[in-house]
Amino acid sequence: MSEPYDLAIVGAGPAGMAAATTAAELGLRTVVLDEQEAPGGQIYRSIERVARDHPQRLAMLGEDYAAGLALVRAFRACSVDYRPGSTVWQVEQPLGILYSAHGESHRLRARRILIATGAMERPMPLAGWTLPGVMTAGAAQILLKTVGAVPQGRVVLVGCGPLLLLFAWQLLQANVRVSALVDTSTPGARRRAARHLPTALMAPGYVGKGLRYIRVLREAGIAMLDNFEHVQLNGSERVEEVVVKRSGATERLAADVVLLHQGLVPNANLGWALRCEHEWNESQRCFIPRVDSWGLASQAEIQFAGDCAGIVGARSAEHAGRLAALESAYRLERIDATARDAKARAPIAELRRHRRIRPLLEALYRPGDRYVAPEQDDVIVCRCEEANAGDIRRAVAHGCPGPNQMKAFIRCGMGPCQGRMCGLTVTELMAAARNVSPNEIGYYRIRPPIKPLALGELAALQLE
Numbered sequence: 001m002s003e004p005y006d007l008a009i010v011g012a013g014p015a016g017m018a019a020a021t022t023a024a025e026l027g028l029r030t031v032v033l034d035e036q037e038a039p040g041g042q043i044y045r046s047i048e049r050v051a052r053d054h055p056q057r058l059a060m061l062g063e064d065y066a067a068g069l070a071l072v073r074a075f076r077a078c079s080v081d082y083r084p085g086s087t088v089w090q091v092e093q094p095l096g097i098l099y100s101a102h103g104e105s106h107r108l109r110a111r112r113i114l115i116a117t118g119a120m121e122r123p124m125p126l127a128g129w130t131l132p133g134v135m136t137a138g139a140a141q142i143l144l145k146t147v148g149a150v151p152q153g154r155v156v157l158v159g160c161g162p163l164l165l166l167f168a169w170q171l172l173q174a175n176v177r178v179s180a181l182v183d184t185s186t187p188g189a190r191r192r193a194a195r196h197l198p199t200a201l202m203a204p205g206y207v208g209k210g211l212r213y214i215r216v217l218r219e220a221g222i223a224m225l226d227n228f229e230h231v232q233l234n235g236s237e238r239v240e241e242v243v244v245k246r247s248g249a250t251e252r253l254a255a256d257v258v259l260l261h262q263g264l265v266p267n268a269n270l271g272w273a274l275r276c277e278h279e280w281n282e283s284q285r286c287f288i289p290r291v292d293s294w295g296l297a298s299q300a301e302i303q304f305a306g307d308c309a310g311i312v313g314a315r316s317a318e319h320a321g322r323l324a325a326l327e328s329a330y331r332l333e334r335i336d337a338t339a340r341d342a343k344a345r346a347p348i349a350e351l352r353r354h355r356r357i358r359p360l361l362e363a364l365y366r367p368g369d370r371y372v373a374p375e376q377d378d379v380i381v382c383r384c385e386e387a388n389a390g391d392i393r394r395a396v397a398h399g400c401p402g403p404n405q406m407k408a409f410i411r412c413g414m415g416p417c418q419g420r421m422c423g424l425t426v427t428e429l430m431a432a433a434r435n436v437s438p439n440e441i442g443y444y445r446i447r448p449p450i451k452p453l454a455l456g457e458l459a460a461l462q463l464e
Protein backbone atom coordinates (compact mmCIF):
# COMPACT_ATOMS: atom_id res chain seq x y z
CA MET A 1 0.00 0.00 0.00
CA SER A 2 1.38 3.44 -0.96
CA GLU A 3 2.41 6.14 1.55
CA PRO A 4 -0.56 8.02 2.97
CA TYR A 5 -1.18 11.57 1.77
CA ASP A 6 -0.61 14.30 4.34
CA LEU A 7 -3.98 15.81 3.57
CA ALA A 8 -7.01 14.60 1.66
CA ILE A 9 -9.53 17.28 0.73
CA VAL A 10 -13.06 16.33 -0.26
CA GLY A 11 -14.51 19.09 -2.45
CA ALA A 12 -12.97 21.47 -4.99
CA GLY A 13 -15.19 24.48 -4.35
CA PRO A 14 -13.79 27.77 -3.01
CA ALA A 15 -12.96 26.21 0.39
CA GLY A 16 -11.31 23.07 -1.02
CA MET A 17 -9.39 24.91 -3.77
CA ALA A 18 -8.04 27.58 -1.40
CA ALA A 19 -7.09 24.90 1.13
CA ALA A 20 -5.31 22.87 -1.54
CA THR A 21 -3.36 25.85 -2.85
CA THR A 22 -2.23 26.77 0.66
CA ALA A 23 -1.39 23.16 1.54
CA ALA A 24 0.72 22.82 -1.61
CA GLU A 25 2.59 26.06 -0.79
CA LEU A 26 3.42 24.57 2.60
CA GLY A 27 4.71 21.36 1.04
CA LEU A 28 1.91 19.04 2.14
CA ARG A 29 1.36 15.98 -0.03
CA THR A 30 -2.26 16.64 -0.87
CA VAL A 31 -5.01 14.90 -2.78
CA VAL A 32 -8.28 16.60 -3.76
CA LEU A 33 -11.35 14.55 -4.67
CA ASP A 34 -14.47 16.06 -6.19
CA GLU A 35 -17.45 14.48 -7.86
CA GLN A 36 -17.62 17.24 -10.46
CA GLU A 37 -15.55 16.92 -13.64
CA ALA A 38 -13.86 20.31 -13.12
CA PRO A 39 -12.95 22.53 -10.18
CA GLY A 40 -15.18 25.38 -8.98
CA GLY A 41 -17.77 23.90 -6.63
CA GLN A 42 -21.31 25.25 -6.74
CA ILE A 43 -20.65 28.92 -7.31
CA TYR A 44 -17.93 28.56 -9.96
CA ARG A 45 -19.37 25.44 -11.58
CA SER A 46 -18.09 24.98 -15.20
CA ILE A 47 -16.25 28.30 -15.06
CA GLU A 48 -13.26 27.18 -17.12
CA ARG A 49 -15.48 25.86 -19.91
CA VAL A 50 -17.75 28.92 -19.84
CA ALA A 51 -14.73 31.28 -19.98
CA ARG A 52 -13.17 29.30 -22.83
CA ASP A 53 -16.18 28.35 -24.99
CA HIS A 54 -18.94 30.81 -24.04
CA PRO A 55 -17.29 33.99 -22.69
CA GLN A 56 -20.52 35.95 -23.31
CA ARG A 57 -22.13 33.87 -20.54
CA LEU A 58 -19.69 35.29 -17.96
CA ALA A 59 -21.52 38.63 -17.95
CA MET A 60 -24.88 36.84 -17.78
CA LEU A 61 -23.82 34.91 -14.69
CA GLY A 62 -22.46 38.02 -12.96
CA GLU A 63 -19.23 39.45 -11.64
CA ASP A 64 -19.08 37.11 -8.61
CA TYR A 65 -19.02 34.13 -10.95
CA ALA A 66 -16.29 35.53 -13.18
CA ALA A 67 -14.19 36.37 -10.11
CA GLY A 68 -13.74 32.63 -9.47
CA LEU A 69 -11.41 32.20 -12.46
CA ALA A 70 -8.39 33.45 -10.51
CA LEU A 71 -8.98 30.94 -7.71
CA VAL A 72 -9.48 28.08 -10.17
CA ARG A 73 -6.30 29.01 -12.08
CA ALA A 74 -4.25 29.13 -8.86
CA PHE A 75 -5.66 25.71 -7.94
CA ARG A 76 -4.79 24.26 -11.37
CA ALA A 77 -1.25 25.62 -11.04
CA CYS A 78 -0.54 24.17 -7.60
CA SER A 79 1.06 20.78 -7.13
CA VAL A 80 -1.71 18.64 -5.68
CA ASP A 81 -3.07 15.34 -6.87
CA TYR A 82 -6.49 16.45 -8.16
CA ARG A 83 -8.97 13.68 -8.91
CA PRO A 84 -12.12 15.04 -10.59
CA GLY A 85 -15.13 12.82 -11.15
CA SER A 86 -14.48 11.12 -7.80
CA THR A 87 -17.44 10.66 -5.47
CA VAL A 88 -16.41 9.99 -1.89
CA TRP A 89 -18.84 7.49 -0.35
CA GLN A 90 -17.07 6.74 2.90
CA VAL A 91 -14.38 8.07 5.21
CA GLU A 92 -13.16 5.44 7.63
CA GLN A 93 -10.91 5.26 10.70
CA PRO A 94 -7.89 5.02 10.69
CA LEU A 95 -8.12 7.63 8.01
CA GLY A 96 -9.02 6.18 4.68
CA ILE A 97 -11.22 7.49 1.91
CA LEU A 98 -13.35 5.29 -0.26
CA TYR A 99 -14.45 6.85 -3.52
CA SER A 100 -16.00 5.94 -6.82
CA ALA A 101 -14.55 7.24 -10.09
CA HIS A 102 -15.78 6.29 -13.56
CA GLY A 103 -17.45 3.09 -12.40
CA GLU A 104 -14.64 1.83 -10.14
CA SER A 105 -14.16 2.24 -6.43
CA HIS A 106 -10.80 2.94 -4.81
CA ARG A 107 -9.39 3.49 -1.36
CA LEU A 108 -6.65 5.92 -0.36
CA ARG A 109 -5.15 6.84 2.96
CA ALA A 110 -4.35 10.23 4.48
CA ARG A 111 -3.04 11.56 7.77
CA ARG A 112 -5.63 14.29 7.87
CA ILE A 113 -8.94 14.88 6.11
CA LEU A 114 -10.56 18.18 5.24
CA ILE A 115 -14.26 17.96 4.45
CA ALA A 116 -15.15 20.84 2.10
CA THR A 117 -18.34 19.42 0.62
CA GLY A 118 -20.25 22.71 0.59
CA ALA A 119 -23.97 23.24 0.84
CA MET A 120 -27.17 21.86 -0.60
CA GLU A 121 -30.53 23.54 -0.98
CA ARG A 122 -32.88 23.23 1.96
CA PRO A 123 -35.83 21.06 0.90
CA MET A 124 -39.09 22.99 0.47
CA PRO A 125 -41.90 20.48 0.96
CA LEU A 126 -45.03 22.31 -0.26
CA ALA A 127 -48.22 20.74 -1.54
CA GLY A 128 -47.42 19.93 -5.18
CA TRP A 129 -43.62 20.10 -4.94
CA THR A 130 -43.21 16.67 -6.54
CA LEU A 131 -45.18 17.59 -9.70
CA PRO A 132 -43.34 17.54 -13.04
CA GLY A 133 -42.32 21.10 -13.92
CA VAL A 134 -41.20 21.85 -10.36
CA MET A 135 -37.52 21.86 -9.52
CA THR A 136 -35.19 23.78 -7.26
CA ALA A 137 -33.71 27.10 -8.35
CA GLY A 138 -30.23 25.66 -7.68
CA ALA A 139 -30.87 22.74 -10.04
CA ALA A 140 -32.07 25.14 -12.74
CA GLN A 141 -28.97 27.26 -12.15
CA ILE A 142 -26.76 24.17 -12.61
CA LEU A 143 -28.37 23.68 -16.06
CA LEU A 144 -27.68 27.32 -16.92
CA LYS A 145 -24.03 27.14 -15.84
CA THR A 146 -23.24 23.76 -17.37
CA VAL A 147 -25.11 23.77 -20.69
CA GLY A 148 -26.68 27.21 -20.97
CA ALA A 149 -30.22 25.73 -20.66
CA VAL A 150 -33.02 27.98 -19.39
CA PRO A 151 -36.63 27.29 -18.39
CA GLN A 152 -39.36 28.05 -20.92
CA GLY A 153 -42.95 29.22 -20.59
CA ARG A 154 -44.36 30.95 -17.52
CA VAL A 155 -41.65 30.73 -14.86
CA VAL A 156 -42.55 31.39 -11.22
CA LEU A 157 -39.94 31.49 -8.45
CA VAL A 158 -41.11 30.54 -4.96
CA GLY A 159 -39.14 30.88 -1.73
CA CYS A 160 -36.55 33.21 -0.31
CA GLY A 161 -32.81 33.78 0.04
CA PRO A 162 -29.97 35.52 -1.78
CA LEU A 163 -29.53 32.70 -4.27
CA LEU A 164 -33.16 33.06 -5.41
CA LEU A 165 -32.66 36.79 -6.07
CA LEU A 166 -29.36 36.15 -7.85
CA PHE A 167 -30.90 33.46 -10.02
CA ALA A 168 -33.90 35.64 -10.91
CA TRP A 169 -31.39 38.31 -11.98
CA GLN A 170 -29.36 35.75 -13.98
CA LEU A 171 -32.53 34.54 -15.75
CA LEU A 172 -33.30 38.13 -16.73
CA GLN A 173 -29.79 38.48 -18.18
CA ALA A 174 -30.48 35.27 -20.13
CA ASN A 175 -33.68 36.87 -21.53
CA VAL A 176 -35.99 34.58 -19.58
CA ARG A 177 -39.23 36.26 -18.61
CA VAL A 178 -39.89 35.46 -14.95
CA SER A 179 -43.64 35.93 -14.30
CA ALA A 180 -43.48 36.29 -10.53
CA LEU A 181 -41.35 35.88 -7.47
CA VAL A 182 -43.41 34.56 -4.56
CA ASP A 183 -41.41 35.60 -1.50
CA THR A 184 -41.99 33.26 1.45
CA SER A 185 -39.89 35.14 4.00
CA THR A 186 -41.73 35.42 7.28
CA PRO A 187 -43.81 38.51 8.12
CA GLY A 188 -41.71 40.90 10.20
CA ALA A 189 -38.43 39.48 8.83
CA ARG A 190 -37.35 42.88 7.47
CA ARG A 191 -38.00 44.53 10.82
CA ARG A 192 -36.03 41.84 12.66
CA ALA A 193 -33.21 42.05 10.13
CA ALA A 194 -33.01 45.86 10.27
CA ARG A 195 -31.01 45.89 13.49
CA HIS A 196 -28.24 43.94 11.71
CA LEU A 197 -28.01 46.47 8.87
CA PRO A 198 -25.17 48.59 10.34
CA THR A 199 -22.99 45.47 10.70
CA ALA A 200 -24.01 44.20 7.27
CA LEU A 201 -23.01 47.49 5.66
CA MET A 202 -19.46 46.86 6.87
CA ALA A 203 -19.31 43.64 4.82
CA PRO A 204 -17.89 44.36 1.35
CA GLY A 205 -20.57 44.98 -1.29
CA TYR A 206 -23.31 42.55 -0.28
CA VAL A 207 -26.11 44.96 0.68
CA GLY A 208 -25.64 47.09 -2.43
CA LYS A 209 -25.65 44.00 -4.62
CA GLY A 210 -28.86 42.66 -3.09
CA LEU A 211 -30.62 46.01 -3.48
CA ARG A 212 -29.44 46.22 -7.09
CA TYR A 213 -30.94 42.81 -7.89
CA ILE A 214 -34.27 43.81 -6.32
CA ARG A 215 -34.34 47.10 -8.23
CA VAL A 216 -33.56 45.39 -11.56
CA LEU A 217 -36.27 42.76 -10.96
CA ARG A 218 -38.82 45.42 -10.10
CA GLU A 219 -37.88 47.55 -13.12
CA ALA A 220 -38.30 44.48 -15.33
CA GLY A 221 -41.91 44.29 -14.12
CA ILE A 222 -41.59 40.98 -12.26
CA ALA A 223 -44.49 40.66 -9.81
CA MET A 224 -43.03 40.29 -6.31
CA LEU A 225 -45.60 38.92 -3.87
CA ASP A 226 -45.20 38.43 -0.13
CA ASN A 227 -46.95 38.02 3.23
CA PHE A 228 -49.14 34.93 2.72
CA GLU A 229 -50.72 32.42 5.00
CA HIS A 230 -50.50 29.61 2.47
CA VAL A 231 -48.74 28.65 -0.79
CA GLN A 232 -49.33 25.53 -2.83
CA LEU A 233 -48.69 24.21 -6.32
CA ASN A 234 -51.54 22.67 -8.33
CA GLY A 235 -51.67 20.62 -11.52
CA SER A 236 -52.85 17.25 -12.79
CA GLU A 237 -50.15 15.86 -15.11
CA ARG A 238 -47.69 18.66 -14.30
CA VAL A 239 -47.63 21.95 -12.45
CA GLU A 240 -50.20 24.43 -13.75
CA GLU A 241 -50.53 27.10 -11.10
CA VAL A 242 -49.14 28.54 -7.89
CA VAL A 243 -51.92 29.31 -5.41
CA VAL A 244 -51.30 31.86 -2.66
CA LYS A 245 -53.70 32.86 0.09
CA ARG A 246 -53.45 36.08 2.04
CA SER A 247 -55.93 37.93 4.22
CA GLY A 248 -58.67 35.49 3.23
CA ALA A 249 -58.17 36.12 -0.52
CA THR A 250 -56.85 33.54 -2.99
CA GLU A 251 -54.59 34.43 -5.92
CA ARG A 252 -53.74 32.01 -8.72
CA LEU A 253 -50.59 32.41 -10.82
CA ALA A 254 -50.45 30.35 -14.01
CA ALA A 255 -47.11 28.51 -14.25
CA ASP A 256 -45.35 26.10 -16.59
CA VAL A 257 -42.18 25.93 -14.48
CA VAL A 258 -41.89 26.54 -10.74
CA LEU A 259 -38.47 26.96 -9.16
CA LEU A 260 -38.31 26.48 -5.40
CA HIS A 261 -35.61 27.68 -3.03
CA GLN A 262 -35.47 28.54 0.65
CA GLY A 263 -31.80 28.86 1.43
CA LEU A 264 -28.91 26.50 1.90
CA VAL A 265 -27.91 24.00 4.57
CA PRO A 266 -24.58 22.21 5.08
CA ASN A 267 -23.95 19.12 2.99
CA ALA A 268 -22.59 17.29 6.00
CA ASN A 269 -23.37 13.61 5.47
CA LEU A 270 -19.69 12.64 5.59
CA GLY A 271 -19.35 14.29 9.00
CA TRP A 272 -22.49 12.54 10.26
CA ALA A 273 -21.21 9.20 8.95
CA LEU A 274 -17.93 9.81 10.82
CA ARG A 275 -19.95 10.48 14.01
CA CYS A 276 -18.51 13.99 14.30
CA GLU A 277 -20.47 16.04 16.84
CA HIS A 278 -23.16 18.32 15.41
CA GLU A 279 -25.41 20.88 17.02
CA TRP A 280 -28.61 22.66 16.06
CA ASN A 281 -28.06 26.22 14.92
CA GLU A 282 -31.21 28.22 15.52
CA SER A 283 -30.42 31.16 13.25
CA GLN A 284 -29.47 28.94 10.27
CA ARG A 285 -32.23 26.49 11.21
CA CYS A 286 -30.14 23.36 10.61
CA PHE A 287 -27.49 21.13 12.20
CA ILE A 288 -23.89 22.26 11.95
CA PRO A 289 -20.75 20.25 12.77
CA ARG A 290 -19.08 21.41 15.98
CA VAL A 291 -15.77 22.98 14.88
CA ASP A 292 -13.26 25.47 16.26
CA SER A 293 -11.94 28.52 14.42
CA TRP A 294 -9.48 26.34 12.43
CA GLY A 295 -12.28 24.01 11.36
CA LEU A 296 -11.17 21.22 13.72
CA ALA A 297 -14.00 18.78 14.37
CA SER A 298 -14.66 16.72 17.50
CA GLN A 299 -12.13 14.26 16.03
CA ALA A 300 -8.90 16.24 15.75
CA GLU A 301 -7.67 14.69 12.50
CA ILE A 302 -10.88 15.77 10.72
CA GLN A 303 -11.55 19.36 9.67
CA PHE A 304 -14.43 21.11 7.97
CA ALA A 305 -14.21 24.29 5.89
CA GLY A 306 -16.70 26.33 3.92
CA ASP A 307 -20.45 25.95 3.75
CA CYS A 308 -20.42 22.37 5.06
CA ALA A 309 -19.41 23.81 8.45
CA GLY A 310 -22.35 26.29 8.49
CA ILE A 311 -23.42 28.54 5.62
CA VAL A 312 -20.91 31.36 5.14
CA GLY A 313 -20.84 32.14 1.40
CA ALA A 314 -18.12 31.70 -1.19
CA ARG A 315 -15.63 34.37 -0.09
CA SER A 316 -15.71 33.27 3.54
CA ALA A 317 -15.46 29.63 2.43
CA GLU A 318 -12.24 30.45 0.62
CA HIS A 319 -10.64 32.02 3.70
CA ALA A 320 -11.86 29.23 5.95
CA GLY A 321 -10.16 26.79 3.55
CA ARG A 322 -6.85 28.65 3.91
CA LEU A 323 -7.10 28.56 7.71
CA ALA A 324 -7.87 24.83 7.70
CA ALA A 325 -4.80 24.12 5.56
CA LEU A 326 -2.58 26.19 7.88
CA GLU A 327 -3.84 24.24 10.87
CA SER A 328 -3.22 20.95 9.04
CA ALA A 329 0.37 22.01 8.30
CA TYR A 330 0.80 22.92 11.96
CA ARG A 331 -0.63 19.60 13.18
CA LEU A 332 1.67 17.76 10.75
CA GLU A 333 4.61 19.77 12.17
CA ARG A 334 5.45 21.48 8.87
CA ILE A 335 5.08 24.93 10.42
CA ASP A 336 5.15 26.08 14.02
CA ALA A 337 2.42 28.02 15.81
CA THR A 338 4.14 31.36 15.19
CA ALA A 339 4.31 30.82 11.42
CA ARG A 340 0.74 29.51 11.35
CA ASP A 341 -0.60 32.52 13.24
CA ALA A 342 1.33 34.99 11.09
CA LYS A 343 -0.01 33.43 7.88
CA ALA A 344 -3.50 33.25 9.35
CA ARG A 345 -3.76 36.97 10.08
CA ALA A 346 -4.97 38.03 6.61
CA PRO A 347 -7.56 35.22 6.14
CA ILE A 348 -8.91 35.78 9.66
CA ALA A 349 -9.40 39.50 8.94
CA GLU A 350 -11.08 38.74 5.60
CA LEU A 351 -13.30 36.11 7.16
CA ARG A 352 -14.40 38.59 9.80
CA ARG A 353 -15.20 41.21 7.13
CA HIS A 354 -17.26 38.87 4.96
CA ARG A 355 -19.08 37.24 7.87
CA ARG A 356 -20.63 40.58 8.84
CA ILE A 357 -23.34 39.99 6.25
CA ARG A 358 -24.55 36.74 7.86
CA PRO A 359 -26.72 38.02 10.75
CA LEU A 360 -28.73 40.19 8.34
CA LEU A 361 -29.19 37.39 5.80
CA GLU A 362 -30.09 34.86 8.48
CA ALA A 363 -32.72 37.15 10.01
CA LEU A 364 -34.12 38.23 6.65
CA TYR A 365 -34.36 34.80 5.07
CA ARG A 366 -35.00 32.47 8.00
CA PRO A 367 -37.55 30.02 6.56
CA GLY A 368 -41.00 30.07 8.13
CA ASP A 369 -42.35 27.15 10.19
CA ARG A 370 -44.92 26.10 7.59
CA TYR A 371 -42.26 25.78 4.88
CA VAL A 372 -39.96 23.51 6.89
CA ALA A 373 -42.69 21.38 8.52
CA PRO A 374 -45.71 21.14 6.17
CA GLU A 375 -49.09 21.65 7.82
CA GLN A 376 -51.03 19.50 5.33
CA ASP A 377 -50.77 15.77 6.08
CA ASP A 378 -50.68 14.69 2.43
CA VAL A 379 -47.49 16.60 1.55
CA ILE A 380 -44.71 14.15 0.61
CA VAL A 381 -41.66 14.53 2.85
CA CYS A 382 -39.45 11.54 1.94
CA ARG A 383 -39.56 11.47 -1.85
CA CYS A 384 -37.65 8.17 -2.12
CA GLU A 385 -40.03 6.19 0.09
CA GLU A 386 -43.12 8.41 -0.46
CA ALA A 387 -43.71 9.03 3.24
CA ASN A 388 -45.82 12.13 3.91
CA ALA A 389 -46.14 14.60 6.80
CA GLY A 390 -49.21 12.75 8.14
CA ASP A 391 -47.27 9.44 8.26
CA ILE A 392 -44.62 11.13 10.38
CA ARG A 393 -47.11 12.75 12.75
CA ARG A 394 -48.95 9.43 13.15
CA ALA A 395 -45.69 7.62 13.95
CA VAL A 396 -44.91 10.25 16.61
CA ALA A 397 -48.40 9.77 18.06
CA HIS A 398 -47.67 6.03 18.24
CA GLY A 399 -44.58 6.75 20.33
CA CYS A 400 -41.79 6.90 17.73
CA PRO A 401 -39.08 8.85 19.61
CA GLY A 402 -36.63 9.92 16.87
CA PRO A 403 -35.70 9.95 13.16
CA ASN A 404 -33.86 6.63 13.34
CA GLN A 405 -36.81 4.77 14.81
CA MET A 406 -38.94 6.54 12.17
CA LYS A 407 -37.04 4.49 9.56
CA ALA A 408 -38.45 1.30 11.07
CA PHE A 409 -41.99 2.75 11.24
CA ILE A 410 -42.31 4.15 7.69
CA ARG A 411 -38.90 3.65 5.96
CA CYS A 412 -38.38 7.39 5.46
CA GLY A 413 -34.73 8.29 4.94
CA MET A 414 -33.91 4.78 3.69
CA GLY A 415 -33.98 5.47 -0.05
CA PRO A 416 -31.16 6.28 -2.48
CA CYS A 417 -30.72 9.88 -1.29
CA GLN A 418 -29.86 8.60 2.20
CA GLY A 419 -32.06 11.16 3.91
CA ARG A 420 -30.52 14.23 2.27
CA MET A 421 -33.92 15.37 0.96
CA CYS A 422 -36.01 14.63 4.05
CA GLY A 423 -33.67 14.62 7.06
CA LEU A 424 -34.25 18.18 8.24
CA THR A 425 -37.99 18.09 7.50
CA VAL A 426 -38.38 14.92 9.58
CA THR A 427 -36.48 16.52 12.47
CA GLU A 428 -38.59 19.70 12.25
CA LEU A 429 -41.89 17.80 12.00
CA MET A 430 -41.03 15.61 14.97
CA ALA A 431 -39.84 18.58 17.04
CA ALA A 432 -43.09 20.43 16.32
CA ALA A 433 -45.24 17.37 17.05
CA ARG A 434 -43.49 16.69 20.36
CA ASN A 435 -43.02 20.37 21.21
CA VAL A 436 -39.27 19.98 21.87
CA SER A 437 -36.20 21.49 20.22
CA PRO A 438 -34.77 19.94 17.03
CA ASN A 439 -31.56 19.33 18.99
CA GLU A 440 -33.48 17.00 21.28
CA ILE A 441 -34.89 15.11 18.27
CA GLY A 442 -31.51 14.79 16.53
CA TYR A 443 -30.81 13.62 13.01
CA TYR A 444 -30.65 10.38 11.07
CA ARG A 445 -27.69 8.12 11.87
CA ILE A 446 -25.97 8.28 8.50
CA ARG A 447 -24.22 5.14 7.36
CA PRO A 448 -21.95 4.52 4.38
CA PRO A 449 -22.16 4.49 1.48
CA ILE A 450 -23.33 8.10 1.65
CA LYS A 451 -23.92 8.10 -2.11
CA PRO A 452 -25.49 5.26 -4.15
CA LEU A 453 -22.96 2.61 -5.11
CA ALA A 454 -23.25 -0.47 -7.34
CA LEU A 455 -22.64 -3.75 -5.53
CA GLY A 456 -20.28 -4.87 -8.31
CA GLU A 457 -18.15 -1.81 -7.68
CA LEU A 458 -17.95 -2.61 -4.00
CA ALA A 459 -16.98 -6.21 -4.77
CA ALA A 460 -14.21 -5.12 -7.16
CA LEU A 461 -12.80 -2.47 -4.76
CA GLN A 462 -9.21 -1.57 -5.68
CA LEU A 463 -6.82 -1.01 -2.79
CA GLU A 464 -4.30 1.77 -3.12
Ligand SMILES: Cc1cc2nc3c(=O)[nH]c(=O)nc-3n(C[C@H](O)[C@H](O)[C@H](O)COP(=O)(O)OP(=O)(O)OC[C@H]3O[C@@H](n4cnc5c(N)ncnc54)[C@H](O)[C@@H]3O)c2cc1C
Pocket residue numbers: 010011012013014015016033034035036040041042043044064086087088089116117118119120121138139141142163166264267305306307308312313314315317451
Ligand atom coordinates in the same frame (compact mmCIF):
# COMPACT_ATOMS: atom_id res chain seq x y z
C1 LIG B 1 -26.96 24.50 -6.21
C2 LIG B 1 -26.20 25.65 -5.58
C3 LIG B 1 -25.86 26.74 -6.35
C4 LIG B 1 -25.15 27.82 -5.79
N1 LIG B 1 -24.86 28.89 -6.58
C5 LIG B 1 -24.26 29.97 -6.01
C6 LIG B 1 -24.00 31.14 -6.80
O1 LIG B 1 -24.27 31.17 -7.99
N2 LIG B 1 -23.45 32.20 -6.18
C7 LIG B 1 -23.12 32.18 -4.85
O2 LIG B 1 -22.64 33.18 -4.33
N3 LIG B 1 -23.34 31.08 -4.11
C8 LIG B 1 -23.90 29.99 -4.66
N4 LIG B 1 -24.15 28.89 -3.89
C9 LIG B 1 -23.67 28.89 -2.53
C10 LIG B 1 -22.29 28.26 -2.61
O3 LIG B 1 -22.42 26.89 -2.32
C11 LIG B 1 -21.24 28.80 -1.68
O4 LIG B 1 -21.27 30.13 -1.50
C12 LIG B 1 -19.83 28.35 -2.05
O5 LIG B 1 -19.75 27.68 -3.28
C13 LIG B 1 -19.36 27.47 -0.93
O6 LIG B 1 -18.10 27.00 -1.21
P1 LIG B 1 -17.62 25.60 -0.61
O7 LIG B 1 -16.23 25.41 -1.08
O8 LIG B 1 -17.90 25.55 0.83
O9 LIG B 1 -18.57 24.51 -1.27
P2 LIG B 1 -18.96 24.17 -2.76
O10 LIG B 1 -18.67 25.26 -3.69
O11 LIG B 1 -20.34 23.65 -2.71
O12 LIG B 1 -17.99 22.97 -3.14
C14 LIG B 1 -18.16 21.70 -2.60
C15 LIG B 1 -17.66 20.69 -3.56
O13 LIG B 1 -17.68 19.42 -2.91
C16 LIG B 1 -18.05 18.45 -3.85
N5 LIG B 1 -18.61 17.31 -3.12
C17 LIG B 1 -19.65 17.30 -2.25
N6 LIG B 1 -19.84 16.06 -1.75
C18 LIG B 1 -18.89 15.27 -2.31
C19 LIG B 1 -18.56 13.89 -2.21
N7 LIG B 1 -19.24 13.05 -1.39
N8 LIG B 1 -17.54 13.42 -2.95
C20 LIG B 1 -16.82 14.22 -3.77
N9 LIG B 1 -17.10 15.55 -3.91
C21 LIG B 1 -18.11 16.06 -3.19
C22 LIG B 1 -19.05 19.13 -4.75
O14 LIG B 1 -19.07 18.52 -6.02
C23 LIG B 1 -18.50 20.55 -4.81
O15 LIG B 1 -17.71 20.74 -5.94
C24 LIG B 1 -24.81 27.79 -4.43
C25 LIG B 1 -25.15 26.68 -3.66
C26 LIG B 1 -25.83 25.61 -4.22
C27 LIG B 1 -26.20 24.43 -3.37
